[in-house]
Amino acid sequence: MLVRIPSDYLREKILEKRVWYVGDSMFQAIQWTSSASSSSPPLDSIQIWAHLNGVPLDLRHQEGLSPVAGLVGDPKETDDFTLNLVSLTLSHVKVEV
Incomplete structure (x- = not known):
């Protein structure tokens, strides 16, 4: 899922934390690039x-x-x-x- 976050400060904080929970679902936030693939990024630790x-x-x-x-x-x-x-x-x- 792609999400646009217009606030530079908020975007930086979200990317810094990387892993977020909404209810009982976990999400991993990474910076989008034009070469991004649809596969999940590696997750070494949480x-x-x-x-x-x-x-x-x-x-x-x-x-x-x-x-x-x-x-x-x-x-x-x-x-x-x-x-x-x-x-x-x-x-x-x-x-x-």
């Missing part, structure tokens, strides 16, 4: 949010969650939901897989 259940409270910080999230992928960041202990049972960690 960053996703892992939702971890049952992590003890004393491990609910970036360093403590890294070994657990490392079982899923390469840990990148933890959100404020997790760091502020909004949930006593659920942790969110962005991992690259």
Whole structure:
């Protein structure tokens, strides 16, 4: 699907992030060129949010969650939901897989 994004700033941000979710569907954004083919571009890795259940409270910080999230992928960041202990049972960690 081709989508024209007239704002230079917004287009740059979209291409920088590359992978987007709309509902439960994933989309990969790449810059169009006249030599672009209809085949999918290569995707070596993707960053996703892992939702971890049952992590003890004393491990609910970036360093403590890294070994657990490392079982899923390469840990990148933890959100404020997790760091502020909004949930006593659920942790969110962005991992690259």
